[in-house]
Amino acid sequence: MVLYDPATTTVHQDYGIMIPISVSRADKIINFLRQNKALVGKTKVYDFTQAASVVSMNDQCGEIITRTDLEQMHDKTFIADLYGQGLEKRLITAWELISKDGRPNRYKPERAKKPLPRLFDTVLKQVMGTYLTCRLAMQGTEWDNFCYYLGGGMHHARYDTGAGFCLLNDIVIAAQKILIETDSSLVWFIDVDAHKGCGSAELLQFAREAGKLDEEKNILNLSIHMAHGWPLDDKTISVTPSNRAPLIPCDVEILIDKDREAEYLPELKRGIRKLEELSDSRKPDLAIVVDGTDPYEHDGLLSSGLLRLSLEQCVERDLFIYEYLVRRGIPSAWLMAGGYGERAWEPTAHFLKVIHHGR
């Protein structure tokens, strides 16, 4: 199943934010799949409203995402800011819209069509979309317990601040909600975005320290990413108890050096075996795949240029993960995560086409 909500497609330029996120990566993926007749039969596109009703009807999960869900994993003062006067400042931090000398950074408020605080609505809807995707994957209404959400994946959002274009960590929030609401005991993250899933690592560590995660209910986080570059070399990040994300190791962390693309897939396979070992052969109840396409060689973001997988390598990567999870009978929720520029839609579109039509 592919979950798609035209209303939550974030057009950053509408808010005066000048980052190279293509007008609609999700729209391009959907159009490609339609042209290739890859959405007929086994696959369905749900718009968000429809998906929400499907989940609440079948599952009685009621109100989808509440403020309490956000406070479960994030700092309460931070969440209070988002619902109050501090929202705009928090958005500016997450999208790095003001530089240290106080000047606008890739930010042209005069070009904005919408007030910046409304960006929060879209972020909240994406948290909801991620959670719905997890639920739909676990319900397994169709297609091998697989659900792909054309949104979500805000893995840089930290315990008490947004960072790297991510305000709230939808991945951690959704996974914890699943652990609380169901008898599930283990969730895996397989994060293949070009950048380290540093916010997720921080939130998981804090949750363990606070006793919210333990042997009984656990989340394990694999991240395979560029060995250098942001956020690993961000000198502005100080080592304080609440702001140490890039320094916190993921449960399985795989670094890919520049020009080592050929090692990517074998390393990922080794990483999955490590996840299995850390799980003591317990099968996870859910895997959330943070399926960034910014490792793609034609990605448009300068900071992801240290990893340059070809289209074939990106599709192989996704197919390996997909086939592994299907073979083991692990429900999988896929999130679109990072991907910038005019061609960022290509790996996801080709992957979805292949799993529908075959190679």
Ligand SMILES: [Zn+2]
């Ligand atoms: Zn990224």
